[in-house]
Amino acid sequence: MAGPSHGPANFWTQANALLRKNLTFQSPNASKNRSTKTRRPRLCYMICSWQCVKGLVLWRNDYTVVNDELYKGYYEGNPDGKINEISAAYDFLNSNEENFEVSIWYNSTLNDGDVLLRIPRSVNLASNAYLRSQRGPGTQMLFEFVKGMHPETNQVAHVDFASYLGPLFFTWVVLQLFPVALKSLVYEKQRKLRIMMKMHGLGDWPYWMISYLYFLFVSSIYMLIFVASGALLGLQFFQLNDFGIQFVFYFIYINLQISFAFLGATLFSNVKTATVVAYICVFGTGFLARFLFQSFVESNSFPKMWVMVMEIYPGFSLYRGIYEFAQYIILEGGMRWEDLNDSENGMKEVLIIMSLEWLVVLFAAYGMDVVVSLGSGVGRRQSQNSRMNPLSFFWKPNLQHKDSRLHVQMDNADVIQEREKVDQLLHESSTSHAIVCDNLQKIYPGRDGNPEKLAVQGLYLAVPQGECFGILGPNGAGKTSFISMMIGLIKPTFGTAFVQGLDIRTHMDQIYTSMGVCPQDDLLWETLTGREHLLFYGRLKNLRGSALTQAVEESLKSLNLFHGGVSDKQAGKYSGGMKRRLSVAISLIGDPKVVYMDEPSTGLDPASRNNLWSVVKKAKQDRAIILTTHSMEEAEFLCDRLGFFVDGSLRCIGNPKELKSRYGGSYVFTITTSSDHEEEVENMVQHLSPSANKVYQLSGTQKFEIPKSEVRIADVFQAVETAKSKFTVFAWGLADTNMENVFIKVSREAHQSNSLT
Numbered sequence: 001m002a003g004p005s006h007g008p009a010n011f012w013t014q015a016n017a018l019l020r021k022n023l024t025f026q027s028p029n030a031s032k033n034r035s036t037k038t039r040r041p042r043l044c045y046m047i048c049s050w051q052c053v054k055g056l057v058l059w060r061n062d063y064t065v066v067n068d069e070l071y072k073g074y075y076e077g078n079p080d081g082k083i084n085e086i087s088a089a090y091d092f093l094n095s096n097e098e099n100f101e102v103s104i105w106y107n108s109t110l111n112d113g114d115v116l117l118r119i120p121r122s123v124n125l126a127s128n129a130y131l132r133s134q135r136g137p138g139t140q141m142l143f144e145f146v147k148g149m150h151p152e153t154n155q156v157a158h159v160d161f162a163s164y165l166g167p168l169f170f171t172w173v174v175l176q177l178f179p180v181a182l183k184s185l186v187y188e189k190q191r192k193l194r195i196m197m198k199m200h201g202l203g204d205w206p207y208w209m210i211s212y213l214y215f216l217f218v219s220s221i222y223m224l225i226f227v228a229s230g231a232l233l234g235l236q237f238f239q240l241n242d243f244g245i246q247f248v249f250y251f252i253y254i255n256l257q258i259s260f261a262f263l264g265a266t267l268f269s270n271v272k273t274a275t276v277v278a279y280i281c282v283f284g285t286g287f288l289a290r291f292l293f294q295s296f297v298e299s300n301s302f303p304k305m306w307v308m309v310m311e312i313y314p315g316f317s318l319y320r321g322i323y324e325f326a327q328y329i330i331l332e333g334g335m336r337w338e339d340l341n342d343s344e345n346g347m348k349e350v351l352i353i354m355s356l357e358w359l360v361v362l363f364a365a366y367g368m369d370v371v372v373s374l375g376s377g378v379g380r381r382q383s384q385n386s387r388m389n390p391l392s393f394f395w396k397p398n399l400q401h402k403d404s405r406l407h408v409q410m411d412n413a414d415v416i417q418e419r420e421k422v423d424q425l426l427h428e429s430s431t432s433h434a435i436v437c438d439n440l441q442k443i444y445p446g447r448d449g450n451p452e453k454l455a456v457q458g459l460y461l462a463v464p465q466g467e468c469f470g471i472l473g474p475n476g477a478g479k480t481s482f483i484s485m486m487i488g489l490i491k492p493t494f495g496t497a498f499v500q501g502l503d504i505r506t507h508m509d510q511i512y513t514s515m516g517v518c519p520q521d522d523l524l525w526e527t528l529t530g531r532e533h534l535l536f537y538g539r540l541k542n543l544r545g546s547a548l549t550q551a552v553e554e555s556l557k558s559l560n561l562f563h564g565g566v567s568d569k570q571a572g573k574y575s576g577g578m579k580r581r582l583s584v585a586i587s588l589i590g591d592p593k594v595v596y597m598d599e600p601s602t603g604l605d606p607a608s609r610n611n612l613w614s615v616v617k618k619a620k621q622d623r624a625i626i627l628t629t630h631s632m633e634e635a636e637f638l639c640d641r642l643g644f645f646v647d648g649s650l651r652c653i654g655n656p657k658e659l660k661s662r663y664g665g666s667y668v669f670t671i672t673t674s675s676d677h678e679e680e681v682e683n684m685v686q687h688l689s690p691s692a693n694k695v696y697q698l699s700g701t702q703k704f705e706i707p708k709s710e711v712r713i714a715d716v717f718q719a720v721e722t723a724k725s726k727f728t729v730f731a732w733g734l735a736d737t738n739m740e741n742v743f744i745k746v747s748r749e750a751h752q753s754n755s756l757t
């Protein structure tokens with residue numbers, strides 16, 4: 001009972017201390033109790049009314065009233081007795097009496113079912129952590145009680161932030177890893193880096209393994225810092241729960257989370273959308289878990305089965321696990337392995353659900369990834385028996401084959417010759433040519449009422465090692481479709497191509513290991529430096545150690561990316577020209593035997609372009625390069641042979657000189673006089689060459705094509721001098737045919753022949 005030293009003020013001061021300072025109800029025998037698994041045997045009741053706690057009643061675990069008077073005094077609302085009796089209760093709490101706990105009633109009627117809060121003896125009440133983390137309104141009542149009865153101790157509401165937010169806060173912290181992983185995966189997809197890596201030899205499995213292990217490593221470090229800093233800060237949540245259980249729980253969860261990120265990445269193609277959705281999920285999950293899911297967990301009436309169903313959602317299973325850790329700190333001073341068998345402990349079910357789900361989601365994500373890749377033509381399975389072999393040529397459907405033969409017969413002799421070369425190579429099974437296209441076709445299916453589009457038709461092409469083959473053609477001719485088939489982005493509709501003897505329909509993964517690609521867009525990581533890009537792709541091409549370092553240095557130097565610290569700047573800070581040069585460097589690193597370059601010099605200044613040309617010219621010596629360009633100058637300078645694409649088919653093939661002489665057997669003569677003398681000029685040209693052809697006339701300026709066979713340059717000079725003596729010649733010029741003329745001629749002829757058929 002209350003003694004003289006336990007007057008009212010003394011009690012409240014001490015009660016306050018009890019709630020916010022160091023007083024614990026820890027029994028000296030607490031550790032012994034744990035092994036005997038007495039979960040809630042200790043009783044010491046606190047009775048409260050609606051607004052404030054009315055007092056304490058002490059109970060033994062057999063529900064015998066220890067102090068009848070105490071209970072009676074409060075029940076009757078005797079204010080004087082209240083203080084004294086509470087003091088008595090406080091004495092009792094401080095005693096070594098075991099097996100009691102504190103509970104709060106919010107009714108003035110003392111019924112068992114009205115218990116809102118039980119404070120077990122073993123709980124440390126320091127810093128209010130325990131009270132703050134309690135379920136239900138009992139906690140708030142206890143604070144009201146202390147504050148109301150002892151106003152100067154308002155600071156009792158001092159909040160231990162981590163404990164107060166507890167499961168919600170920690171759930172958010174752990175969930176932060178999800179947007180990070182998702183964003184990174186979608187970033188690689190959106191910027192086509194995944195395809196780029198694949199095109200440089202990184203297969204699906206290695207990509208998955210590397211990415212998965214990377215995220216696992218990052219997540220593990222993050223979780224280690226999370227738990228270690230919590231423990232170092234003195235949070236019992238981390239200190240007292242068994243480290244083994246914490247490790248297993250967080251390890252399984254982060255694996256599940258990473259698998260979900262992989263699955264999510266198959267659904268998004270835009271980083272911003274993925275990030276926004278991920279953060280909505282993170283914060284929404286936290287709130288839903290705290291304010292909805294937790295009430296289901298605590299409810300006695302909500303079916304446990306449905307709680308388990310809800311735990312299939314990883315965010316809820318995470319919350320449940322953290323919640324159980326918090327509960328065990330409050331009720332038992334921490335969770336131990338043997339506690340997993342407690343019927344009320346949801347940890348075991350959560351661990352089982354998460355483990356199973358991890359495996360299912362991992363396989364589902366991989367399956368989805370393969371399906372998505374297949375949709376884009378990347379990632380095909382290999383099949384046997386599809387190397388270049390003579391028989392494969394004859395196994396094709398006859399109708400298609402005859403069709404294409406008819407088509408070829410309408411083509412130029414050089415195109416027919418190329419087809420015959422391909423036929424011969426296929427029959428010989430020769431691998432002397434790095435690239436052999438065999439009746440390659442691409443038909444895009446019709447959409448939105450539009451007919452299907454024949455983008456590439458019946459293409460036969462053989463490119464030997466050491467040749468740079470240029471593909472020219474107007475917009476929409478089918479150049480990109482052709483390259484996309486060759487690099488595995490889309491599947492051929494019919495026909496195939498062999499790269500180093502390997503079929504692009506079935507052996508793309510192997511082809512990638514000896515292939516380099518400089519795509520039309522620069523597919524780079526913004527945060528990696530130029531050097532890091534080359535080191536990465538060099539490793540993919542099996543370069544190691546000093547060979548790798550040397551190859552990277554040489555590559556950086558040759559493309560002017562070495563000096564001035566450029567190589568160690570992030571690619572995101574590069575100019576457009578520097579990015580382009582880095583893309584070319586990537587395509588050439590690791591000695592690929594076949595290289596595709598899609599408009600490599602786009603956006604380069606003349607000096608950089610010349611530098612790039614010399615690099616490509618050097619590189620082509622021991623590899624086959626296919627290059628598309630709109631620059632005739634580039635085509636002429638770099639390419640050993642050129643192919644002109646018009647409307648999806650190859651119209652002519654040959655080296656630049658041949659093509660110029662074939663399509664440009666004439667000089668272009670341009671002269672400007674006054675309009676009055678146009679007829680005289682025309683007569684002069686007719687006199688020089690009766691077959692001269694006027695191609696242009698406007699306000700005194702006329703342009704003629706004069707067959708080279710009919711005129712000598714000296715005659716033209718002579719004729720102009722004579723004309724000058726008769727009338728004023730403002731300007732004149734004589735030019736040989738260039739590739740642009742060839743381009744225009746081929747396109748024009750192709751369209752004419754198309755309109756005839």
Ligand SMILES: Nc1ncnc2c1ncn2[C@@H]1O[C@H](COP(=O)(O)OP(=O)(O)OP(=O)(O)O)[C@@H](O)[C@H]1O
Pocket residue numbers: 444445453454455473474475476477478479480481482
């Ligand atoms: N996915 C597609 N679906 C339907 N038609 C397509 C598709 N991709 C391309 N095409 C059509 O196929 C034809 C060839 O396109 P492609 O992009 O291969 O031409 P290109 O020669 O590379 O043109 P550019 O020089 O402008 O890049 C075009 O008519 C184009 O509209």
